[in-house]
Amino acid sequence: MRNVLVTGGAGYIGSHACKVLKSAGYNPVTFDNFITGWRDAVKFGPLAEGDLLDRDSIKSAFDTYQPVGVMHFAALSQVGESMQQPEKYWLNNVMGSLNLIAVAAEAGCKNFVFSSTCATYGEQDNVVLNEDCAQYPINAYGASKRAIEDILENFGQSHGMNSVIFRYFNVAGADPEGEVGEFHQPETHLVPLMLDAISGKRDALTVFGTDYDTPDGTCIRDYVHVMDLVEAHVLGLKWLEDGKGGRAFNLGTGTGYSVREVIDQSQAVTNKPVPHTEGERRPGDCTKLVSGSQRAMDELGWTPDRSNLQEMIRDAWRWHQNGHYNR
Known part of the structure; x- marks a missing residue:
């Protein structure tokens, strides 16, 4: 091997x-x-x-x-x-x-x-x-x-x-079989922070910046x-x-989602509200970052079939409910 x-x-x-x-x-x-x-x-x-x-x-x-x-x-x-x-x-x-x-x-x-x-x-x-x-x-x-x-x-x-x-x-997301998942200390990533807020593990998600030049004022990511x-x-x-x-x-997928769109989709997948507050922008954050992946598709034969927001959040939520790691 x-x-x-x-x-x-x-x-x-x-x-x-x-x-x-x-x-x-x-x-x-x-x-x-x-x-x-x-x-x-x-x-x-x-x-x-x-x-x-x-x-x-x-x-x-x-x-x-x-x-x-x-x-x-x-x-x-x-x-x-x-x-x-x-x-x-x-x-x-x-x-x-x-x-x-x-x-x-x-x-x-x-x-x-x-x-x-x-x-x-x-x-x-x-x-x-x-x-x-x-x-x-x-x-x-x-x-x-x-x-x-x-x-x-x-x-x-x-x-x-x-x-x-x-x-x-x-x-985002997790292995569908639930063997491994996303867990950081401290947690800084949007989806697990949101799931922590939904499940009551933190008081609320903070949305950093609501005055970006985007349709809903929050930054956009792929x-x-x-x-x-x-x-x-x-x-x-x-x-x-x-x-x-x-x-x-x-x-990437070439499709970006705003923070508010991720919150809305999380509420739809979990059928639970996402407690959140609004804060100032963080230094170094860009307004919109979207990454195309045509070269990877054409040359590697890569297909990001699971990379829709609903599936990523659903898999992450399943693992999130099953417990966290111990070092």
């Missing part, structure tokens, strides 16, 4: 990737320091506990498992925090990734799938972002991800590292079902294994 090192495999997206990798015939090896990940989410393959800022622990994982590829999800990802603490994001995201990429190159592991973000494009309103759009990130989170993309390009030129880069925005997303990552790994070389893909 072919081993794949999954950094951040105990996190939300990484744990779903491990599930899909296992079903595709790979052996997913979770590499995680459990600062934000959950031990309960490691259930589809072995664990190599370590930290990306500790190169020795990375090297140990490569020596032990000799992976055929890497899926790199581990990162700090809170936009607001990145605006307040940029040093934290450059150290953790960029230096940690540099350690990982360097060790992978030394080990001769040349297939690298990277979880980037459409935040690298910055503020480009009223367009469907594609891979040819200029990248001008407006926050430290997006800037750190853009820097990692550049590192991968450099290592491709110098070491023959082949990388598939996926840029995407809001991920949402992708987590299962669709991680299936694209497996397709990306197979793309590299087939020798097709480095490529960047956006993952």
Whole structure:
């Protein structure tokens, strides 16, 4: 069985990737320091506990498992925090990734799938972002991800590292079987925050900004079902294994939903009201971010069949009701 090192495999997206990798015939090896990940989410393959800022622990994982590829999800990802603490994001995201990429190159592991973000494009309103759009990130989170993309390009030129880069925005939903789901501490993502408010786990959802230049005044985002997303990552790994070389893909539906639309759909799916209040805009938030994915559909054969708002919320709500992780 072919081993794949999954950094951040105990996190939300990484744990779903491990599930899909296992079903595709790979052996997913979770590499995680459990600062934000959950031990309960490691259930589809072995664990190599370590930290990306500790190169020795990375090297140990490569020596032990000799992976055929890497899926790199581990990162700090809170936009607001990145605006307040940029040093934290450059150290953790960029230096940690540099350690990982360097060790992978030394080990001769040349297939690298990277979880980037459409935040690298910055503020480009009223367009469907594609891979040819200029990248001008407006926050430290997006800037750190853009820097990692550049590192991968450099290592491709110098070491023959082949990388598939996926840029995407809001991920929602959960595995329909309920084995893994979305749970962060602190929670910052809209859908789980909303479900917490519905179920009484928090007093109310805060809507950050109601004066954006959108039809209802709230910002607009493109949402992708987590299962669709991680299936694209497996397709990306197979793309590299087939020798097709480095490529960047956006993952989205091309359809944006406002915060108010997500609230309305959540009320319809759960048949419960969403308690919410209105707050000021957060620094670094864009008005409208919508990501097209035609390249991924045409070249990878990716189809985001589950990525409708109703299905994402329904799957997330089912998992939300079944309990949370313990570290």
